[in-house]
Amino acid sequence: IRLAEFRGKDGFWLNGKPFVQLVGANRHQDFAYVGNALPNSQQWRDAKRLRDAGCTIIRVAHYPQDPSFMDACDELGMFVIVATPGWQYWNKDVKFGELVHQNTREMIRRDRNHPSVLMWEPILNETRYPLDFALKALEITKEEFPYPGRPVAAADVHSAGVKEHYDVVYGWPGDDEKADKPEQCIFTREFGENVDDWYAHNNNNRASRSWGERPLLIQALSLAKSYDEMYRTTGQFIGGTQWHPFDHQRGYHPDPYWGGIYDAFRQKKYAYEMFRSQSPASLRHPLTECGPMVFIAHEMSQFSDKDVVIFSNCDSIRLSIYDGTKSWTQPVVHAKGHMPNAPVVFENVWDFWEARGYSYTQKNWQKVNMVAEGIINGKVVCTQKKMPSRRSTKLRLYADTQKVNLVADGSDFIVIVAEVTDDSGNVRRLAKENIVFTVEGEGQIIGDATIGANPRAIEFGSAPLLVRSTRKAGKIKVKAHVQFEGTQAPTAAELEFESVPAELPFCYDEKYCTSQETSSSTPKTGLSKDTTKGKVQLTEEERQRVLDEVERQQTEFGIEK
The missing domain is CATH 2.60.40.10 (Immunoglobulins)
Structure with a gap:
């Protein structure tokens, strides 16, 4: 049982005490190779990874996420902001707004009994919507979560109707020092982005792990500067969430998003250590990484x-x-x-x-x-x-289980990482080998050479692999060797572990088809044969209009800060 209060100029209070600052991250449920197809175990592991990094609040972006992720946030003791699906799009058709409101009702009904939920975001992210939509969204939120005196709804401070009616407003550090400041608590929904412009997206807080030491350090220090700003407050500004802790293929730009404190395989970057260092040395938690570091x-x-x-x-x-x-x-x-x-x-x-x-x-x-x-x-x-690494002599394997066993249900998977080391075990960060993986027993490799999954190139000293369980519990042996072996090549490595039986009975039968059967089957897309072969091509004028609209939306909502 807890009491959460947003006291305007006096900030956020928990159980009758000021909480200092709520600082965490946004989260897409996206993973390397598999996209959104995460098993429950990886949903839990992601929540733990964020808790390990010292995050106290998670904004789910921009949609309700798998119930297992919400369960994990309950268990690990993190606050959550749950957002209605939608981003940078508004349709004037009345039916569109009605469907958004229906989404909001269903979202709150599904998640309102999670103790982790601190705020609802019942509007469309970075979208210009009319006043009546904003007021109806607030009304629905209070109907579905009818607790008097409990702040429940948050949205951008400069959107229609928000500053005048919503319980918490999204803004920036320093907004609480302005003459026309809002009365509510102020929270930053996305911090840490420093792009040069919204076409190029060059940015010093985005660094692929493969780029190595200096980019990773610059990223960490850039995010440290943004993190530091979350503590600039008169008391009314209460914190924010970083965009975004995991690298992912975002879709709204041709480059992947490399701003994560973890990469897409959940390998840590220097920025993770910066986040982790903000947790008190005195913190004790039964499930997560904490203490002096x-x-x-x-x-x-x-x-x-x-x-x-x-x-x-x-x-x-x-x-x-x-x-x-x-x-x-x-x-x-x-x-x-x-x-x-x-x-x-x-x-x-x-x-x-x-x-x-x-x-x-x-x-x-x-x-x-x-x-x-x-x-x-x-x-x-x-x-x-x-110590500086010397010549590459060995491969070393480890499993990133986060102390959660691989479940033999045919869909669960874990990350196995191969590292190149010297004789003393120091990781050779500048190694350039390709690693070939094989799996024996009750496991399967996700991906192959067509997507660079196996063989996998070493990046900053390591190469990740995804291993999926079969439906039978048992031993799994992973072997790794360099692609072009020789007398002076790093020696091979093996790792053996076991999957555990699935707790629930299967409700389906597996049927495997050959690759020929798969390729010959025609997908039922509803499109003509000629249409499915081609790609949608925009004219240069249409393409520029889309890019200009994205840039306008981003700029209007202050993301350049």
Whole structure:
């Protein structure tokens, strides 16, 4: 039982106490290769990954998501904003608005008993809708969730009827300092985007994991700046959600979205560690990653920066290099009105030529290491050690299960990751091998060479694989080797694990058809044969009109902040 209150200029209160700030992320239920076809286990794992990153609130974008994701948010203790389906489109036909309202009713009825739900978003995202639509949406929300005094509906502050009637408004840091500020609490629905323009979408907070160390660091520091702004408040501004924590193929731009703190396979980026470092070191949670932490955002390579950036939630950091030959200590800044734990920058620490002297001249390469120690109340509470990777000699496999077993239901899957390492187990971030995977036993590989799934190219030291269960529980053995083997190639690796029986009986029979049968069958699309062969082509004028409309919508809703 909990009491959640939005007290306007006094901010958000939980169980009679000010909550400080609600900071989290938006979430699409999209995964590499399989799109939206996530099994319940991956819905749960995604919620856990967000909780691990320190997210306290999730805005589901822009549609109600699988009930298993909502269940996971209940279990893990996260708040959720549930949004009505729709984005940047309005149809003046009366029936269109009626259907949107019907969606809202069904959405609230489905999810209103989830304790994780904190707010409803009963309007269309980034869309110019009329006043009567906004007022009807609010009326429906209160009808379906009829609890007096409980704030329930949120929408953009400058949309029709919102500032005058809604319970919480979407805005930006600093909006609570303006002369014409709203009376309600203010929340940022999407923070962290810094695109140059809405045609190119070049952006310093978007970095493919494959681009390597420097882009990942720039992304993390860019998101840190945006994260920091979530704490600029008079009390009325209560936080925001990052757009977006998982890389995905978005559809509204030809490039994938690379702004995630995880990639599409849920491999962590440096930005994850920045988010994670904002959780209090004192936090204890039975299911998620928490407690004191320190992370060195540096690979000690020949291309690495001289400065070393460290993310931590401790009081101070001691950084040592070359087995303690050099050492520095700096505080982790906890400034009021800023993010809880600012990144710590140690300047002019790394010099490749100095490190080369130990390795090449003194034959003492083991001494080339870097150790970061997190200190709280004068005591070392966490440590990380890094060394530059030497030649690639081994492959290493691990399963990203998030402590949830693979279920033998024929649809569940987990991510297996192959890493290229040196003899000491240091990941070779600059490796360029292709990895060939095979699976034995009760598992199947999702994807093949036609989509680059198998063989899979190494990116930033690793190659992910999706392994799906069969309908029979049992052992699964995954093997990995480099595509072009030789006497000096990294040695192969194996990983064995077991799937567990499905709890529920199957309600269908499987029937497999050959590839010839599949290709010869004609899909019932309702289109003529000639139409299905071709692609829809826009004229240059039509294409430009669509792009201009997207740019207008994005700009009007302030996403450039």
